[in-house]
Amino acid sequence: MRVTKMHALGNNYIYVEEQEVADLHEQFAQLAIDISDVRKGIGSDGMILIGPSNVANVRMRVFNADGSEAENCGNGLRCVAKYAYEQKLVSGPSFSIETKGGVFAAEVYPNSEGAVERVTVNMGPVRLGTKTIPFSGPSAEGEEVQIQTDDLVLRGTVVSVGNPHFVAFVEDAKNTDVATVGPVVEHHPWFPERINVEFVTPISRSELDFRVWERGSGITYACGTGACASVAAGVHKGLLDETVRVHLLGGDLDIEIRDSQIWMTGEAKHVFSGVYRWHGIHG
Numbered sequence: 001m002r003v004t005k006m007h008a009l010g011n012n013y014i015y016v017e018e019q020e021v022a023d024l025h026e027q028f029a030q031l032a033i034d035i036s037d038v039r040k041g042i043g044s045d046g047m048i049l050i051g052p053s054n055v056a057n058v059r060m061r062v063f064n065a066d067g068s069e070a071e072n073c074g075n076g077l078r079c080v081a082k083y084a085y086e087q088k089l090v091s092g093p094s095f096s097i098e099t100k101g102g103v104f105a106a107e108v109y110p111n112s113e114g115a116v117e118r119v120t121v122n123m124g125p126v127r128l129g130t131k132t133i134p135f136s137g138p139s140a141e142g143e144e145v146q147i148q149t150d151d152l153v154l155r156g157t158v159v160s161v162g163n164p165h166f167v168a169f170v171e172d173a174k175n176t177d178v179a180t181v182g183p184v185v186e187h188h189p190w191f192p193e194r195i196n197v198e199f200v201t202p203i204s205r206s207e208l209d210f211r212v213w214e215r216g217s218g219i220t221y222a223c224g225t226g227a228c229a230s231v232a233a234g235v236h237k238g239l240l241d242e243t244v245r246v247h248l249l250g251g252d253l254d255i256e257i258r259d260s261q262i263w264m265t266g267e268a269k270h271v272f273s274g275v276y277r278w279h280g281i282h283g
């Protein structure tokens with residue numbers, strides 16, 4: 001199958017047009033696991049399928065490196081927008097992308113050669129609280145949830161950006177033990193569909209340090225929906241203004257809350273296009 005690797009701030013996926021894998025639809029989870037494997041496959045944070053949509057200009061399906069399918073992917077939306085425009089799957093610089101978590105409006109900014117390096121996406125309304133995600137904890141928990149285990153007590157704000165997020169405001173995001181704490185929250189029994197876990201530290205009212213443990217992929221260099229969730233949580237808590245530069249491991253994202261919609265602007269980069277031979281589940 002023909003594949004394209006793209007990244008956004010180092011959050012990288014293997015992009016495949018659905019027509020390339022139409023006969024494999026029952027095997028997408030295993031294909032995502034194999035293609036994401038850096039030793040036996042291509043190596044990525046997951047796989048994203050691009051195909052036609054009945055409700056938008058193009059459709060995106062997101063599979064994490066563990067094969068689980070996610071409702072949304074902010075960095076993926078920007079790379080799909082780049083791909084759709086450059087491959088002429090859409091007719092102009094503004095168009096819509098369907099995901100499992102909703103339809104999102106994208107705008108690309110092509111350079112003089114028609115190449116897209118930066119994209120803005122309207123990531124939809126701010127959605128806060130345990131009612132916006134799959135949650136099986138005490139109903140009394142509202143926007144803030146306190147996770148307690150033998151060796152951990154952590155408060156976080158629950159946000160949905162189509163996919164679920166637990167945003168913890170910590171002393172020093174850049175030096176948080178994400179690899180230890182992240183999976184404890186991701187797999188906590190209160191989150192039956194698991195959850196993405198962000199660790200953030202405001203360094204001013206318009207700048208945020210950010211680290212992430214992603215559901216189904218672990219530590220990634222960047223998480224677009226996570227950055228959106230974090231700014232929404234920070235504005236809600238009165239810690240951030242409505243325009244914020246988020247400093248992720250892989251670089252910066254500009255997030256703006258305007259008319260209670262979340263806008264995300266950032267890069268989208270092409271790495272390579274090629275052919276991947278998959279030997280199937282029994283390969």
Ligand SMILES: N[C@H](CCC[C@H](N)C(=O)O)C(=O)O
Pocket residue numbers: 011062064069070071072073074075076163164196214215216217220222223224225226
């Ligand atoms: N791990 C996420 C999907 C990828 C989101 C992230 N890479 C982004 O840029 O938003 C989830 O299971 O909801």
